[in-house]
Amino acid sequence: MLDDDGLVRTVFSGLSPLVVEEVTDEGEQIRLRARTPDGSATCPGCGAETARVHGYHRRSVADVAIDGRRVLVVVRRRRLVCPTRGCRQTFREQVPGVLERYQRRALRLTSQIGAVVRELAGRASVRALAALAVRLSRHTALRLLLRLPLPALRVPRVLGVDDFALRRRHRYATVLIDAETRQRIDVLPGRTADVLEAWLRAHPGVQVVCRDGSGAYAEAIRRALPHATQVGDRWHLWHNFGEAVLKEVAGHSACWAKAGPPIKVGKRAQTTRERWHQVHDLLGKGVGLLECARRLNLGLNTVKRYARVPEPMRLQRAPQYRPTLVDPYRDHLRRRRAEDPAVPVLHLFNEIRALGYPGSFNLLYRYITQGRVEADRLPIAPRRLTRLLLTQPDNLKDEHRHLLDDLTAACPEMIDLAGLVRGFADLLRPREDNADRLDAWIAIARAADLPHLHAFIRGLDQDRDAVHAAVTLPFHNGGTEGVNTKTKRIMRQMHGRAGFALLRHRILLA
Structure with a gap:
């Protein structure tokens, strides 16, 4: 038995409102016997003070562990008589x-358990707490998580909105954050316009909304906050622009790859030319795209691709080769074939x-x-050339x-494409005159x-106001994308087994 009063007060300072009478070392467990202090207490019903004791009651609670051992506090409490x-x-x-x-459990132990469960959720938190001599089941851990108070909901001036998948292609949710402080505001079940509109109407005060190109979110904001400023996300603008640049680079590969091996004219190239003429002949007669697809037994997107290009050569692709073991000896082969064009391949081998x-x-x-010996350069894939085009020149x-x-x-x-890439990249640095510069770039x-x-x-053009706000205002949706990244980590920890209420708790408490 320990009898050092100073040590007891230091180790169990969190229990200072109680009077510790005895501390017993029981091996794997430390037992404290304590009582409530003498004096009057306040009636929770009428607020009257009383010190009249009716009886006593003992209650056992767990406290934070000491030296890897559980601590059990047995408290004697009084039952008092109300004088009113x-x-x-x-x-x-x-x-x-x-x-x-x-x-x-003591409140400080509950606070520690809540901090662990908030980060690790069910089974993982139970394993971590077991090392801290805290015993509880995963079901109790999740119940404690749901009891943790959520931060007070406040309406931000600049709201960030984005969706994430609860089950890809089936169920989605919407996360709302303060775009200025990146603090989580709320998580909504679903990503429809009605869901966001209901929240915005119930929480007025938002002045600016940052979002991606979602038409549902745009419609919800227009209906609930007609005077709010919608800001498109610059990352999504650049991403969509990069996809368009990749298609252009691939479509002109027969042009910029002239220095490489010549494009072979085979059965595939002949079929491409025939289909291009068929599509353009029908379009010239006033036939619509969908009817062209039906008559030619082609997909609608395929017909659109043929109709978009002015000449069939645009549809041909330059050959793409992977690195081979012959590449280090290409200079030797080129020199020998220049000296003797009729040299046998076996001699070169x-x-x-x-x-x-x-x-x-x-x-x-x-x-x-394949003509790779005589080519002036090794072929480059359209995706790699697109990456070079989209990279800042100083970083190349x-x-x-x-x-x-x-x-x-x-x-x-x-x-022309390289110049437009540089111009659009410069527009993504927000400035007040970028709206006029964007219109000039579009022209x-x-x-x-x-x-x-x-x-x-x-x-x-379909979202011109939000695009203008994106290139002129400093707000963006990057913080919401970061929250979504952390949300995916949380969902991986829970293996998709948790309900929406628990997931919402973890996101807002993270």
């Missing part, structure tokens, strides 16, 4: 800050094998017949910058022969 006639006859005194009604070539004869033969290596300059200079449309893009970029511009 007509009020309750007796009542048990409470100890605010230490014990609450019906609780079997023996020569480069003596230089260390580890590949087969068939690989070398295909390499030569010299070799990549020279390659980009050579490829864009080989095609007039690529020259230049429409004059260029870039049909995929025209489709992107039509999307901008």
Whole structure:
């Protein structure tokens, strides 16, 4: 038994409102015997002071562990008699800050459990708490999580709105944050316009709403907050623009890849030309796109792709090759074929094998017949060229910058596309005059022969006010995207087994 009063007061300072009478070491558990202090107490019904004792009651509660061992506190509480006639006859005194009604854990232990459960949820929190000598089941852990108070809901001036999947392609939810402080505001079940509209009408005061290109969210904001400013997300604008640039680069690959191997004219190229003429002949007679698809037995998107390009050569793609074992010996092969154009492939194979070539004869033969030896450069994939176009020029290596300059200079449309990429990237730095500059950029893009970029511009026209706000105001939806990333981590921890109420609790308490 411990009898050092100073040590007891230090270790169990969280129980200072109680009078500790005895501390017993029971091996795996430490037992404290305590009582409530003498004096008067307040009746919870009428507020009258009384010190008249009717009886005593013992209650066992768990406290924070010490030295990896559980702590059990046995508290003797008084049952007091209320002096007010007509009020309750007796009542048990409470100890605010230490014990609450019906609780079997000290408040500081409950607070620690809540912090662990808030981060780890069910089974993981139980395993972590077991190492801290706290025993509870995963069901109790989840019940404690749902009892934790949520932050007070407040209406922000700038609201960020985005959706995330509860079950992809089946169920979704909407998360709302303060776009200025990135504090979570609420989580709504569903991503329809009615769900967001109901929340906005119930919580007036929002002046600016940051969102992506969702038409449902735009409609909800227009109906509930007609005077609020809608701000499109600049990341989504750049992402959609990048997809349009990739389509343009792929569509003009036959032009900018002229320095590479020639495009083979085979059965596929012939079929492409025939389909292009069929589609354009029907369109020239006034037949609609859907009717063209029905008559030619093609998909509607395929017909749109054929109708978008002015000539069939745009539909052909430059050949793409992967790196092979022959690439290090390309200069030697080129030099030997320049000296003797009739040199047999077997002689070339023996020569480069003596230089260390580890590949087969068939690989070398295909390499030569594909025209890769005489090509001025190795082919580059449209996706890689798009990445070079969308990368900030200062972040490119010299070799990549020279390659980009050579490829864009080989095609007039690529020259226009490179200039439009730089202009649009500059617009994503918010400035007050960007609205006029955006209109000028759109006029230049429409004059260029870039049909995929025209489709992107039509999307901008449908949401022009939000796009103008995105390029002129400093607000954005990046914080909401960050919350969604953390939400996916939370859902992975719960393995998709938790209901919406528990998920909402974890998101708002994170």
